[in-house]
Amino acid sequence: MPGESKQAVVLLSGGLDSATTLAIAQDQGFECFAMSFAYGQKCHLELDAAKHVARALGAIDHVIVSIDLRAFGGSALTDDIDVPKDRPIPQLHDSDMTIPITYVPARNTIFLSYALGFAEARGITDIYIGVNALDYSGYPDCRPQYIASFEAMANLATKIGVEGRHIRIHTPLIDLTKAQIINLGIGLGVDYGLTVSCYDPNPKTGVPCWHCDSCQLRAAGFSELGIPDPSKIS
Protein backbone atom coordinates (compact mmCIF):
# COMPACT_ATOMS: atom_id res chain seq x y z
CA MET A 1 0.00 0.00 0.00
CA PRO A 2 1.17 3.54 -0.56
CA GLY A 3 1.97 5.60 2.51
CA GLU A 4 3.57 4.65 5.78
CA SER A 5 1.25 1.95 7.08
CA LYS A 6 1.95 -1.65 6.31
CA GLN A 7 -0.93 -4.04 6.13
CA ALA A 8 -1.31 -7.79 6.35
CA VAL A 9 -3.99 -10.44 5.95
CA VAL A 10 -4.14 -12.83 8.93
CA LEU A 11 -6.04 -16.11 8.78
CA LEU A 12 -8.05 -16.35 11.99
CA SER A 13 -9.95 -19.46 13.03
CA GLY A 14 -10.90 -18.47 16.55
CA GLY A 15 -8.43 -20.97 17.98
CA LEU A 16 -5.39 -20.43 20.15
CA ASP A 17 -2.78 -20.53 17.38
CA SER A 18 -4.36 -18.04 14.98
CA ALA A 19 -5.18 -15.61 17.83
CA THR A 20 -1.50 -15.65 18.76
CA THR A 21 -0.55 -15.16 15.11
CA LEU A 22 -2.77 -12.08 14.86
CA ALA A 23 -1.15 -10.65 18.01
CA ILE A 24 2.31 -11.28 16.55
CA ALA A 25 1.44 -9.61 13.23
CA GLN A 26 0.12 -6.55 15.08
CA ASP A 27 3.21 -6.52 17.27
CA GLN A 28 5.36 -6.59 14.12
CA GLY A 29 3.76 -3.33 13.04
CA PHE A 30 1.09 -4.50 10.64
CA GLU A 31 -2.43 -3.19 10.40
CA CYS A 32 -4.30 -6.46 10.08
CA PHE A 33 -7.26 -7.68 8.11
CA ALA A 34 -8.44 -10.84 9.88
CA MET A 35 -9.96 -13.41 7.54
CA SER A 36 -12.15 -16.30 8.69
CA PHE A 37 -14.09 -18.96 6.81
CA ALA A 38 -17.58 -20.29 7.28
CA TYR A 39 -17.25 -23.77 5.81
CA GLY A 40 -19.94 -25.96 7.25
CA GLN A 41 -18.41 -26.37 10.67
CA LYS A 42 -20.50 -28.40 13.03
CA CYS A 43 -21.21 -25.22 14.94
CA HIS A 44 -20.42 -21.56 14.71
CA LEU A 45 -18.66 -21.29 18.05
CA GLU A 46 -15.31 -20.81 16.40
CA LEU A 47 -16.52 -18.01 14.11
CA ASP A 48 -17.97 -16.22 17.12
CA ALA A 49 -14.64 -16.67 18.88
CA ALA A 50 -12.83 -15.28 15.82
CA LYS A 51 -15.03 -12.18 15.91
CA HIS A 52 -14.26 -11.59 19.57
CA VAL A 53 -10.54 -12.16 19.07
CA ALA A 54 -10.37 -9.83 16.04
CA ARG A 55 -12.09 -7.09 18.00
CA ALA A 56 -10.06 -7.60 21.18
CA LEU A 57 -6.76 -7.49 19.30
CA GLY A 58 -7.73 -4.47 17.19
CA ALA A 59 -7.87 -5.87 13.64
CA ILE A 60 -8.91 -3.12 11.22
CA ASP A 61 -11.48 -5.43 9.64
CA HIS A 62 -12.73 -9.00 9.98
CA VAL A 63 -13.67 -10.61 6.69
CA ILE A 64 -15.76 -13.79 6.80
CA VAL A 65 -15.73 -15.77 3.56
CA SER A 66 -18.44 -18.39 3.07
CA ILE A 67 -17.29 -21.57 1.40
CA ASP A 68 -18.73 -25.05 1.41
CA LEU A 69 -16.03 -27.62 2.00
CA ARG A 70 -18.63 -30.25 2.83
CA ALA A 71 -19.00 -30.82 -0.90
CA PHE A 72 -15.51 -32.29 -0.81
CA GLY A 73 -16.26 -34.79 1.96
CA GLY A 74 -13.70 -36.84 3.73
CA SER A 75 -13.19 -35.11 7.07
CA ALA A 76 -14.40 -35.27 10.64
CA LEU A 77 -14.49 -31.48 10.79
CA THR A 78 -17.11 -31.27 8.11
CA ASP A 79 -18.79 -34.69 7.88
CA ASP A 80 -20.52 -36.86 10.41
CA ILE A 81 -17.43 -38.93 11.15
CA ASP A 82 -16.75 -39.23 14.90
CA VAL A 83 -13.88 -37.02 16.08
CA PRO A 84 -11.15 -39.27 17.57
CA LYS A 85 -10.82 -38.96 21.34
CA ASP A 86 -8.07 -39.63 23.91
CA ARG A 87 -5.41 -40.46 21.34
CA PRO A 88 -1.75 -40.07 22.20
CA ILE A 89 -0.80 -36.44 21.57
CA PRO A 90 0.74 -36.10 18.08
CA GLN A 91 4.52 -35.74 18.07
CA LEU A 92 6.78 -33.90 15.68
CA HIS A 93 7.76 -36.34 12.96
CA ASP A 94 7.80 -35.63 9.28
CA SER A 95 8.57 -39.10 8.03
CA ASP A 96 6.20 -41.98 8.69
CA MET A 97 3.43 -39.41 8.44
CA THR A 98 -0.09 -40.48 9.18
CA ILE A 99 -2.89 -38.19 8.12
CA PRO A 100 -5.53 -37.61 10.82
CA ILE A 101 -9.17 -38.18 9.98
CA THR A 102 -9.71 -34.52 10.89
CA TYR A 103 -7.66 -33.41 7.86
CA VAL A 104 -9.76 -31.45 5.33
CA PRO A 105 -8.62 -31.87 1.70
CA ALA A 106 -6.70 -28.83 0.45
CA ARG A 107 -8.13 -26.66 3.22
CA ASN A 108 -5.13 -24.44 3.84
CA THR A 109 -4.58 -24.11 0.09
CA ILE A 110 -8.11 -22.80 -0.37
CA PHE A 111 -7.81 -20.51 2.67
CA LEU A 112 -4.45 -19.11 1.55
CA SER A 113 -5.76 -18.64 -2.00
CA TYR A 114 -8.59 -16.46 -0.73
CA ALA A 115 -6.15 -14.52 1.43
CA LEU A 116 -3.96 -14.08 -1.65
CA GLY A 117 -6.86 -12.77 -3.74
CA PHE A 118 -7.88 -10.37 -0.99
CA ALA A 119 -4.28 -9.22 -0.50
CA GLU A 120 -3.62 -8.73 -4.19
CA ALA A 121 -6.76 -6.66 -4.70
CA ARG A 122 -5.49 -4.29 -1.99
CA GLY A 123 -1.80 -4.30 -2.89
CA ILE A 124 -0.92 -6.18 0.32
CA THR A 125 2.12 -8.46 0.23
CA ASP A 126 2.04 -10.03 3.70
CA ILE A 127 -0.12 -12.98 4.75
CA TYR A 128 0.02 -14.65 8.16
CA ILE A 129 -1.08 -18.21 8.94
CA GLY A 130 -0.77 -19.93 12.32
CA VAL A 131 0.42 -23.38 11.26
CA ASN A 132 2.81 -24.95 13.73
CA ALA A 133 5.20 -27.83 14.24
CA LEU A 134 2.91 -30.12 16.17
CA ASP A 135 0.24 -29.85 13.53
CA TYR A 136 2.50 -30.79 10.66
CA SER A 137 3.11 -34.20 12.12
CA GLY A 138 -0.15 -35.15 10.46
CA TYR A 139 -1.38 -32.45 8.10
CA PRO A 140 0.52 -32.17 4.81
CA ASP A 141 -0.52 -28.54 4.40
CA CYS A 142 1.01 -27.43 7.72
CA ARG A 143 4.62 -28.27 6.79
CA PRO A 144 7.30 -25.63 6.09
CA GLN A 145 8.00 -27.05 2.63
CA TYR A 146 4.33 -26.68 1.71
CA ILE A 147 4.27 -23.05 2.89
CA ALA A 148 7.47 -22.27 0.95
CA SER A 149 5.93 -23.83 -2.14
CA PHE A 150 2.71 -21.86 -1.77
CA GLU A 151 4.73 -18.65 -1.42
CA ALA A 152 6.70 -19.41 -4.59
CA MET A 153 3.46 -20.12 -6.44
CA ALA A 154 1.84 -16.93 -5.10
CA ASN A 155 4.66 -14.82 -6.48
CA LEU A 156 4.13 -16.29 -9.95
CA ALA A 157 0.33 -16.13 -9.74
CA THR A 158 -0.14 -12.45 -9.08
CA LYS A 159 0.29 -8.99 -10.49
CA ILE A 160 2.12 -8.00 -7.29
CA GLY A 161 4.60 -10.84 -7.71
CA VAL A 162 5.13 -10.16 -11.43
CA GLU A 163 5.75 -6.50 -10.68
CA GLY A 164 8.55 -7.48 -8.34
CA ARG A 165 7.05 -6.92 -4.90
CA HIS A 166 7.60 -10.11 -2.90
CA ILE A 167 4.57 -11.81 -1.40
CA ARG A 168 5.44 -13.41 1.91
CA ILE A 169 3.55 -16.10 3.79
CA HIS A 170 4.47 -15.61 7.45
CA THR A 171 4.31 -18.61 9.78
CA PRO A 172 5.56 -17.24 13.10
CA LEU A 173 4.45 -20.34 15.05
CA ILE A 174 5.94 -22.97 12.77
CA ASP A 175 8.78 -24.02 15.09
CA LEU A 176 7.05 -23.42 18.41
CA THR A 177 5.53 -25.87 20.88
CA LYS A 178 2.06 -25.19 22.21
CA ALA A 179 3.53 -23.98 25.50
CA GLN A 180 5.85 -21.56 23.69
CA ILE A 181 2.91 -20.25 21.63
CA ILE A 182 0.82 -19.63 24.76
CA ASN A 183 3.73 -18.00 26.54
CA LEU A 184 4.35 -15.69 23.60
CA GLY A 185 0.66 -14.81 23.31
CA ILE A 186 0.32 -14.00 26.99
CA GLY A 187 3.24 -11.59 26.63
CA LEU A 188 1.40 -9.92 23.75
CA GLY A 189 -1.85 -9.63 25.68
CA VAL A 190 -3.88 -12.39 24.01
CA ASP A 191 -6.95 -13.31 26.06
CA TYR A 192 -7.07 -17.07 25.52
CA GLY A 193 -10.41 -17.15 27.30
CA LEU A 194 -11.86 -15.84 24.02
CA THR A 195 -10.42 -18.67 21.93
CA VAL A 196 -11.89 -22.11 21.24
CA SER A 197 -9.82 -25.11 20.20
CA CYS A 198 -12.18 -28.09 20.46
CA TYR A 199 -13.02 -30.19 17.39
CA ASP A 200 -16.17 -31.48 19.06
CA PRO A 201 -17.69 -29.06 21.59
CA ASN A 202 -21.13 -29.62 23.10
CA PRO A 203 -23.44 -28.17 20.44
CA LYS A 204 -25.76 -26.62 23.01
CA THR A 205 -23.41 -25.31 25.67
CA GLY A 206 -20.20 -24.85 23.63
CA VAL A 207 -18.23 -26.62 26.36
CA PRO A 208 -15.09 -28.30 24.93
CA CYS A 209 -14.85 -32.11 24.98
CA TRP A 210 -11.30 -31.99 26.48
CA HIS A 211 -10.52 -35.31 24.77
CA CYS A 212 -9.95 -34.56 21.06
CA ASP A 213 -6.41 -33.96 19.72
CA SER A 214 -6.88 -30.22 19.78
CA CYS A 215 -8.18 -30.12 23.37
CA GLN A 216 -5.34 -32.36 24.53
CA LEU A 217 -2.67 -30.24 22.84
CA ARG A 218 -4.12 -27.11 24.39
CA ALA A 219 -4.34 -28.64 27.88
CA ALA A 220 -0.77 -29.94 27.66
CA GLY A 221 0.45 -26.47 26.66
CA PHE A 222 -1.14 -24.70 29.63
CA SER A 223 -0.09 -27.54 31.93
CA GLU A 224 3.55 -27.27 30.83
CA LEU A 225 3.52 -23.57 31.68
CA GLY A 226 1.76 -24.19 35.00
CA ILE A 227 -0.92 -21.70 33.97
CA PRO A 228 -4.67 -22.40 34.16
CA ASP A 229 -6.54 -22.31 30.85
CA PRO A 230 -8.81 -19.26 31.14
CA SER A 231 -11.48 -20.95 29.03
CA LYS A 232 -11.58 -23.78 31.55
CA ILE A 233 -12.09 -21.44 34.48
CA SER A 234 -14.91 -19.34 33.13
Place this chain on the structure above:
Amino acid sequence: MPGESKQAVVLLSGGLDSATTLAIAQDQGFECFAMSFAYGQKCHLELDAAKHVARALGAIDHVIVSIDLRAFGGSALTDDIDVPKDRPIPQLHDSDMTIPITYVPARNTIFLSYALGFAEARGITDIYIGVNALDYSGYPDCRPQYIASFEAMANLATKIGVEGRHIRIHTPLIDLTKAQIINLGIGLGVDYGLTVSCYDPNPKTGVPCWHCDSCQLRAAGFSELGIPDPSKIS
Protein backbone atom coordinates in the same frame (compact mmCIF):
# COMPACT_ATOMS: atom_id res chain seq x y z
CA MET B 1 -9.54 -44.30 -7.83
CA PRO B 2 -9.55 -48.04 -7.50
CA GLY B 3 -10.57 -50.07 -10.52
CA GLU B 4 -9.96 -49.49 -14.20
CA SER B 5 -11.50 -46.10 -14.80
CA LYS B 6 -9.40 -43.00 -14.58
CA GLN B 7 -11.05 -39.79 -13.53
CA ALA B 8 -10.20 -36.11 -13.86
CA VAL B 9 -11.51 -32.75 -12.70
CA VAL B 10 -11.87 -30.28 -15.59
CA LEU B 11 -12.36 -26.55 -14.98
CA LEU B 12 -15.17 -25.45 -17.29
CA SER B 13 -16.12 -21.81 -17.80
CA GLY B 14 -18.53 -22.19 -20.69
CA GLY B 15 -16.03 -20.61 -23.06
CA LEU B 16 -14.32 -22.01 -26.11
CA ASP B 17 -11.03 -22.98 -24.45
CA SER B 18 -12.41 -24.92 -21.50
CA ALA B 19 -14.94 -26.74 -23.70
CA THR B 20 -12.04 -27.90 -25.88
CA THR B 21 -10.11 -28.89 -22.77
CA LEU B 22 -12.99 -31.06 -21.56
CA ALA B 23 -13.17 -32.76 -24.97
CA ILE B 24 -9.42 -33.43 -24.86
CA ALA B 25 -9.58 -34.91 -21.35
CA GLN B 26 -12.42 -37.21 -22.41
CA ASP B 27 -10.49 -38.15 -25.55
CA GLN B 28 -7.48 -39.02 -23.37
CA GLY B 29 -9.62 -41.60 -21.60
CA PHE B 30 -10.71 -39.74 -18.48
CA GLU B 31 -14.15 -39.80 -16.94
CA CYS B 32 -14.57 -36.13 -16.21
CA PHE B 33 -16.06 -34.11 -13.40
CA ALA B 34 -16.63 -30.63 -14.84
CA MET B 35 -16.27 -27.83 -12.28
CA SER B 36 -17.60 -24.31 -12.77
CA PHE B 37 -17.73 -21.28 -10.52
CA ALA B 38 -20.49 -18.79 -9.81
CA TYR B 39 -18.51 -15.74 -8.78
CA GLY B 40 -20.62 -12.67 -9.31
CA GLN B 41 -20.35 -12.61 -13.08
CA LYS B 42 -22.31 -9.84 -14.72
CA CYS B 43 -24.70 -12.48 -16.03
CA HIS B 44 -25.16 -16.19 -15.83
CA LEU B 45 -24.87 -16.84 -19.55
CA GLU B 46 -21.52 -18.55 -19.15
CA LEU B 47 -22.75 -20.87 -16.41
CA ASP B 48 -25.68 -21.89 -18.60
CA ALA B 49 -23.22 -22.49 -21.44
CA ALA B 50 -21.04 -24.58 -19.13
CA LYS B 51 -24.04 -26.75 -18.23
CA HIS B 52 -24.85 -27.35 -21.90
CA VAL B 53 -21.24 -28.10 -22.78
CA ALA B 54 -20.82 -30.52 -19.84
CA ARG B 55 -23.94 -32.39 -20.90
CA ALA B 56 -23.10 -32.41 -24.61
CA LEU B 57 -19.59 -33.75 -24.00
CA GLY B 58 -20.73 -36.38 -21.50
CA ALA B 59 -19.14 -35.24 -18.23
CA ILE B 60 -20.13 -37.62 -15.43
CA ASP B 61 -21.04 -34.69 -13.20
CA HIS B 62 -21.03 -30.90 -13.31
CA VAL B 63 -20.16 -29.26 -10.00
CA ILE B 64 -20.94 -25.55 -9.58
CA VAL B 65 -19.12 -23.90 -6.70
CA SER B 66 -20.42 -20.57 -5.47
CA ILE B 67 -17.76 -18.05 -4.50
CA ASP B 68 -17.85 -14.29 -4.24
CA LEU B 69 -14.83 -12.77 -5.90
CA ARG B 70 -16.50 -9.36 -5.92
CA ALA B 71 -15.33 -8.95 -2.32
CA PHE B 72 -11.81 -8.75 -3.73
CA GLY B 73 -12.58 -5.98 -6.21
CA GLY B 74 -10.26 -4.82 -8.91
CA SER B 75 -11.58 -6.41 -12.09
CA ALA B 76 -13.84 -5.59 -14.99
CA LEU B 77 -15.24 -9.11 -14.91
CA THR B 78 -16.69 -8.61 -11.46
CA ASP B 79 -16.94 -4.85 -10.89
CA ASP B 80 -18.59 -2.09 -12.81
CA ILE B 81 -15.44 -1.11 -14.70
CA ASP B 82 -16.04 -0.83 -18.47
CA VAL B 83 -14.70 -3.80 -20.42
CA PRO B 84 -12.07 -2.52 -22.90
CA LYS B 85 -13.20 -2.68 -26.53
CA ASP B 86 -11.47 -2.83 -29.93
CA ARG B 87 -7.97 -3.10 -28.52
CA PRO B 88 -5.22 -4.69 -30.59
CA ILE B 89 -5.40 -8.46 -30.12
CA PRO B 90 -2.96 -9.55 -27.37
CA GLN B 91 0.22 -11.15 -28.67
CA LEU B 92 2.44 -13.80 -27.14
CA HIS B 93 5.05 -12.01 -25.08
CA ASP B 94 6.13 -12.93 -21.58
CA SER B 95 8.41 -10.00 -20.91
CA ASP B 96 7.06 -6.45 -20.89
CA MET B 97 3.89 -7.92 -19.49
CA THR B 98 0.93 -5.67 -18.99
CA ILE B 99 -1.93 -6.92 -16.86
CA PRO B 100 -5.35 -6.40 -18.45
CA ILE B 101 -8.06 -4.70 -16.43
CA THR B 102 -10.08 -7.89 -16.86
CA TYR B 103 -7.60 -9.80 -14.69
CA VAL B 104 -9.21 -11.09 -11.45
CA PRO B 105 -6.81 -11.32 -8.46
CA ALA B 106 -5.72 -14.90 -7.79
CA ARG B 107 -8.66 -16.29 -9.73
CA ASN B 108 -7.00 -19.34 -11.23
CA THR B 109 -5.33 -20.08 -7.90
CA ILE B 110 -8.70 -20.14 -6.14
CA PHE B 111 -10.27 -22.21 -8.93
CA LEU B 112 -7.42 -24.73 -8.99
CA SER B 113 -7.49 -24.94 -5.17
CA TYR B 114 -11.15 -25.96 -5.24
CA ALA B 115 -10.43 -28.48 -7.99
CA LEU B 116 -7.58 -29.82 -5.85
CA GLY B 117 -9.82 -30.19 -2.79
CA PHE B 118 -12.49 -31.93 -4.85
CA ALA B 119 -9.91 -34.18 -6.50
CA GLU B 120 -8.20 -35.12 -3.26
CA ALA B 121 -11.46 -36.02 -1.54
CA ARG B 122 -12.11 -38.51 -4.36
CA GLY B 123 -8.57 -39.80 -4.84
CA ILE B 124 -8.30 -38.14 -8.25
CA THR B 125 -4.84 -37.04 -9.38
CA ASP B 126 -5.60 -35.31 -12.69
CA ILE B 127 -6.85 -31.74 -13.09
CA TYR B 128 -7.35 -29.98 -16.45
CA ILE B 129 -7.38 -26.23 -17.03
CA GLY B 130 -7.70 -24.53 -20.41
CA VAL B 131 -5.12 -21.76 -20.05
CA ASN B 132 -3.35 -20.94 -23.29
CA ALA B 133 -0.49 -18.98 -24.80
CA LEU B 134 -2.43 -15.93 -25.94
CA ASP B 135 -3.90 -15.47 -22.50
CA TYR B 136 -0.62 -15.52 -20.69
CA SER B 137 0.55 -12.40 -22.47
CA GLY B 138 -1.35 -10.53 -19.81
CA TYR B 139 -2.52 -12.81 -17.01
CA PRO B 140 0.20 -13.91 -14.58
CA ASP B 141 -1.80 -17.00 -13.62
CA CYS B 142 -2.00 -18.34 -17.18
CA ARG B 143 1.76 -18.84 -17.65
CA PRO B 144 3.45 -22.26 -17.75
CA GLN B 145 5.76 -21.40 -14.85
CA TYR B 146 2.73 -20.57 -12.70
CA ILE B 147 1.06 -23.89 -13.55
CA ALA B 148 4.26 -25.83 -12.80
CA SER B 149 4.53 -24.04 -9.48
CA PHE B 150 0.92 -24.78 -8.56
CA GLU B 151 1.47 -28.45 -9.40
CA ALA B 152 4.55 -28.60 -7.17
CA MET B 153 2.62 -26.96 -4.34
CA ALA B 154 -0.35 -29.32 -4.83
CA ASN B 155 1.88 -32.35 -4.40
CA LEU B 156 3.12 -31.00 -1.06
CA ALA B 157 -0.32 -29.85 0.07
CA THR B 158 -2.21 -33.09 -0.14
CA LYS B 159 -2.52 -36.57 1.24
CA ILE B 160 -2.36 -37.92 -2.32
CA GLY B 161 0.91 -36.11 -2.97
CA VAL B 162 2.45 -37.16 0.36
CA GLU B 163 1.49 -40.77 -0.33
CA GLY B 164 3.44 -40.64 -3.56
CA ARG B 165 0.73 -40.45 -6.21
CA HIS B 166 1.59 -37.54 -8.47
CA ILE B 167 -0.99 -34.82 -8.93
CA ARG B 168 -0.85 -33.41 -12.41
CA ILE B 169 -2.25 -30.10 -13.69
CA HIS B 170 -2.90 -30.65 -17.40
CA THR B 171 -2.83 -27.62 -19.71
CA PRO B 172 -3.35 -29.13 -23.16
CA LEU B 173 -3.96 -25.74 -24.80
CA ILE B 174 -0.99 -23.92 -23.36
CA ASP B 175 1.04 -23.76 -26.59
CA LEU B 176 -1.84 -23.52 -29.04
CA THR B 177 -3.20 -20.58 -30.98
CA LYS B 178 -6.93 -19.94 -30.95
CA ALA B 179 -7.20 -21.36 -34.48
CA GLN B 180 -5.37 -24.53 -33.43
CA ILE B 181 -7.65 -24.89 -30.40
CA ILE B 182 -10.78 -24.57 -32.52
CA ASN B 183 -9.42 -26.97 -35.13
CA LEU B 184 -8.62 -29.54 -32.44
CA GLY B 185 -12.03 -29.13 -30.82
CA ILE B 186 -13.90 -29.56 -34.09
CA GLY B 187 -12.04 -32.82 -34.61
CA LEU B 188 -13.21 -33.95 -31.17
CA GLY B 189 -16.82 -33.01 -31.81
CA VAL B 190 -17.07 -29.83 -29.74
CA ASP B 191 -20.15 -27.80 -30.63
CA TYR B 192 -18.81 -24.27 -30.34
CA GLY B 193 -22.32 -22.96 -30.82
CA LEU B 194 -22.88 -23.89 -27.17
CA THR B 195 -19.94 -21.84 -25.89
CA VAL B 196 -19.81 -18.16 -24.97
CA SER B 197 -16.64 -16.10 -24.94
CA CYS B 198 -17.77 -12.49 -24.54
CA TYR B 199 -16.72 -10.44 -21.50
CA ASP B 200 -19.62 -8.05 -22.03
CA PRO B 201 -22.66 -9.64 -23.70
CA ASN B 202 -26.00 -7.86 -23.96
CA PRO B 203 -27.57 -8.62 -20.57
CA LYS B 204 -31.03 -9.13 -22.07
CA THR B 205 -30.35 -11.00 -25.29
CA GLY B 206 -26.99 -12.62 -24.46
CA VAL B 207 -25.63 -11.46 -27.83
CA PRO B 208 -21.82 -11.02 -27.69
CA CYS B 209 -20.34 -7.52 -28.10
CA TRP B 210 -17.80 -8.77 -30.72
CA HIS B 211 -15.39 -6.01 -29.60
CA CYS B 212 -13.84 -7.13 -26.28
CA ASP B 213 -10.48 -8.97 -26.24
CA SER B 214 -12.19 -12.34 -25.90
CA CYS B 215 -14.62 -11.77 -28.78
CA GLN B 216 -11.78 -10.55 -30.99
CA LEU B 217 -9.57 -13.54 -30.23
CA ARG B 218 -12.45 -15.90 -30.97
CA ALA B 219 -13.33 -14.17 -34.24
CA ALA B 220 -9.70 -14.17 -35.38
CA GLY B 221 -9.45 -17.90 -34.65
CA PHE B 222 -12.49 -18.86 -36.74
CA SER B 223 -11.42 -16.40 -39.43
CA GLU B 224 -7.94 -17.95 -39.68
CA LEU B 225 -9.52 -21.37 -40.22
CA GLY B 226 -12.03 -19.99 -42.73
CA ILE B 227 -14.84 -21.48 -40.66
CA PRO B 228 -17.93 -19.55 -39.59
CA ASP B 229 -18.44 -19.19 -35.82
CA PRO B 230 -21.56 -21.30 -35.11
CA SER B 231 -22.59 -18.91 -32.33
CA LYS B 232 -22.58 -16.07 -34.87
CA ILE B 233 -24.85 -17.93 -37.25
CA SER B 234 -27.54 -18.99 -34.85
